[in-house]
Amino acid sequence: QVQLVESGGGLVQAGGSLRLSCAASGRTFSNHAMGWFRQAPGKEREFVAAITWSVGTTIHAQSVKGRFTISRDNAKNTGYLQMNTLKPEDTAVYYCAVRRGPAVTSANLYNYWGQGTQVTVSS
Numbered sequence: 677q678v679q680l681v682e683s684g685g686g687l688v689q690a691g692g693s694l695r696l697s698c699a700a701s702g703r704t705f706s707n708h709a710m711g712w713f714r715q716a717p718g719k720e721r722e723f724v725a726a727i728t729w730s731v732g733t734t735i736h737a738q739s740v741k742g743r744f745t746i747s748r749d750n751a752k753n754t755g756y757l758q759m760n761t762l763k764p765e766d767t768a769v770y771y772c773a774v775r776r777g778p779a780v781t782s783a784n785l786y787n788y789w790g791q792g793t794q795v796t797v798s799s
């Protein structure tokens with residue numbers, strides 16, 4: 677059974693930075709992808725970024741491109757989301773997820789999910 681544990685959320689002022697981590701366990705991830713999604717109150721869950729684990733190919737949503745960067749550490753089985761130049765509209769619960777196969781943007785195609793970590797950006 678795959679387990680995902682997110683950390684690194686918190687309260688930050690606009691323009692600040694945070695780095696989210698997602699520690700994965702339960703299997704090897706060489707044929708998998710990790711994605712980050714977020715959900716703000718009253719809104720649908722939206723795609724943020726994803727990475728194909730083996731080759732490191734990434735996808736970033738247009739709304740975060742140039743500000744957020746997804747990466748992974750193979751040795752630690754951990755994925756990261758570096759978030760810079762944060763805006764109040766980035767406030768949400770951020771979730772990491774894993775799927776077998778390459779990185780994709782659809783949440784429905786991810787099989788395993790973490791519990792979420794709150795990110796709050798004050799203006």
